[in-house]
Amino acid sequence: MKLDVEAVRACYPALADGYAYLDGAAGTQVPTAVIEAISQAQARGLGNAGGAFPASKRADEITTASRAAVAALIGGHPDGVIFGTSMTALTYRVAGALAKNWRPGDEVVVSQLDHDANVRPWVQAAERGGATVRWAVVDPETGELPAAQYEDLITDRTRLVALTAASNVIGTRPDVPAIAARARAAGALTYVDGVHATPHMPVDIGAMGADFYATSAYKWSGPHIGIVAGDPALLDGLHPDKLVPSPNAVPERFELGTPPFASLAGVTAAVEHLAALAYPAEGSGDQSLRDRLLASMTAVERHEQELFEVMHAGLDSMPHVQTYGRAASRTATAYFTVAGRSPAEVAEHLASRKVNVWNGHNYAWELTGVLGIRDTGSAVRAGLVHYNDHDDVERLLTGVAELG
């Protein structure tokens, strides 16, 4: 199944502005179906949750549907899908709940590859509980996070391993199943940051061995909603701080305040949009949502990797460009510097050519330190998602070539 990129692009009104949107790693654009789902939810009338009247029942239905949609996207259980304002907020929340049981002598393993949102909440929670933090290191030459080091890092004192499924700057995809299996054998939990990974590949949190999997809908064509999914039975054993009268059931126990119902309608629409990338509605037959998602995300991954080969080879062929990351398995995310220009200048120049890229550490705080570029403006990030095409790549390469 091949992606019809022109048809995909036509779903996104924002792409008509003539810019090459290579900033998807910081947030994707939104298709018409998502915009309409959000506005229709509002237009039909929404009440708060749990009421006797139809507008309230619609809100409940929206929430239930959005949990099921996310579960289908990642291979999880709907009752284990927690929504929040952002992955960062939810990770602090889960860290706070888990750390209630941490004691001095307990250990937590974090990695240099991760976005700081999957580092600092654990480091700070460990500090409060007196637990010890151990670091998995990145090979700065390749950008790999070798799984073998976890043999020693994980001990029978390890309570939690926090690990990304893909780096948000250099795209490295570590061997999560191997590391999670090692953690499980030692009796530790694994918290996988799937925020960067989710839009680029089929996800199966069971096969990964993730006890918790975090993702953010705004990275995959949805609204600004954070998500953490886990086994409902595991969640039931955790007790985050909450108001006395707020629901104690799982997953509501983890959600603070009134949910953003209209946005949740947008989450469901975003998942359905992804499912239709490879199987438009009329061609879906009796395939389940999960099966259509797996087919779509496989096609997305292939499309992005094909374009990425062209993009990365183009960048690598320019003598004035240095690229970072050589991992064997990585998402279509390029991170590079240009000789004699700061990353901010490169981004400004590309913006003048109507090419959107990010510059800076992008919160890959430890990694940019390891790469030795954090204090010099870090680098430029150009990332591909399903709606990018050859023209976007050519325009990036032309713009960067002009700086040589």
Ligand SMILES: Cc1ncc(COP(=O)(O)O)c(C=O)c1O
């Ligand atoms: C890999 C990764 N993890 C975590 C985050 C934080 O997500 P949120 O903005 O939902 O807090 C980001 C955001 O860019 C990210 O790329």
